Amino acid sequence: MDEEDGGELGAMFPTPEGKRRLLRDVVVSFVLAGKDTTSSALTWLFWLLAANPRCERRVHDEVSRSPDGDVKGMHYLHAAITEAMRLYPPVPFNGRMAVADDVLPGGAAVRAGWFANYSAYVMGRMEKLWGKDFLEFSPERWLRDGDGDGGEFVAVDAARYPVFHAGPRVCLGKEMAYMQMKTVAAAVLRRFSVDVAAPAPRMESPPAYEMTATMKMKGGLWVRLRRRE
Numbered sequence: 001m002d003e004e005d006g007g008e009l010g011a012m013f014p015t016p017e018g019k020r021r022l023l024r025d026v027v028v029s030f031v032l033a034g035k036d037t038t039s040s041a042l043t044w045l046f047w048l049l050a051a052n053p054r055c056e057r058r059v060h061d062e063v064s065r066s067p068d069g070d071v072k073g074m075h076y077l078h079a080a081i082t083e084a085m086r087l088y089p090p091v092p093f094n095g096r097m098a099v100a101d102d103v104l105p106g107g108a109a110v111r112a113g114w115f116a117n118y119s120a121y122v123m124g125r126m127e128k129l130w131g132k133d134f135l136e137f138s139p140e141r142w143l144r145d146g147d148g149d150g151g152e153f154v155a156v157d158a159a160r161y162p163v164f165h166a167g168p169r170v171c172l173g174k175e176m177a178y179m180q181m182k183t184v185a186a187a188v189l190r191r192f193s194v195d196v197a198a199p200a201p202r203m204e205s206p207p208a209y210e211m212t213a214t215m216k217m218k219g220g221l222w223v224r225l226r227r228r229e
């Protein structure tokens with residue numbers, strides 16, 4: 001197959017109508033996969049920053065130091081978003097059906113037709129994986145020097161943090177998602193302070209969530225934006 005035919009994929013959708021449908025489905029799946037996930041993550045991020053003013057100040061310091069559009073170097077913001085999704089993963093549970101008998105790495109046997117499910121929400125709150133402070137919002141846990149000053153973001157294995165899934169079907173839009181979320185958060189926090197009206201920003205009484213395909217904050221997040229001097 002040459003380029004004009006669309007390569008291997010083009011061979012599977014040989015007619016112009018087939019190609020148009022394929023393109024439509026790709027666009028729709030990108031919009032569906034990318035819209036509610038990133039907005040859910042940002043909603044929890046803004047609430048968590050309001051509940052942790054020390055972290056909010058550090059994000060604000062970082063985004064104020066960096067020029068518009070340069071989100072790559074924002075390690076603290078990257079860590080804060082990652083930490084928000086540890087506590088509130090946009091895709092809280094997920095699973096697969098085994099097509100054949102198999103044995104999982106942990107030794108559990110799975111028969112063909114069985115479902116094997118996991119919860120990124122539960123895994124994000126396991127003391128065994130994150131330590132005694134697992135319920136705290138601590139972006140510092142993702143930074144190499146541990147205190148955030150000039151600290152570099154260090155990712156962990158996807159099997160420990162399966163927020164974007166893992167393996168060959170891992171999220172295709174992960175880098176784009178971080179880019180979008182960091183750009184939006186930086187643009188808002190550089191110019192405004194975000195006063196959360198409801199739910200109250202207190203870690204000891206976290207907001208209720210709604211479990212749909214993505215994890216939404218029940219009732220949404222009510223904020224008042226104040227332009228910074």
Ligand code: HEM
Pocket residue numbers: 029030031033034035037038041089090091094095162163164165168169170171172173174176177
């Ligand atoms: C915070 C944001 C996001 C999170 C947490 C997230 C999470 C996930 C997860 C858990 C999966 C695996 C679903 C499954 O196979 O059961 C997935 C797949 C996928 N995501 Fe994302 N996603 C995010 C943003 C995005 C964005 C912005 C895009 C595109 C612009 C995107 C495109 C995709 C695509 C195309 C797949 C399917 C990959 C495949 O099956 O090979 N995602 N995502």
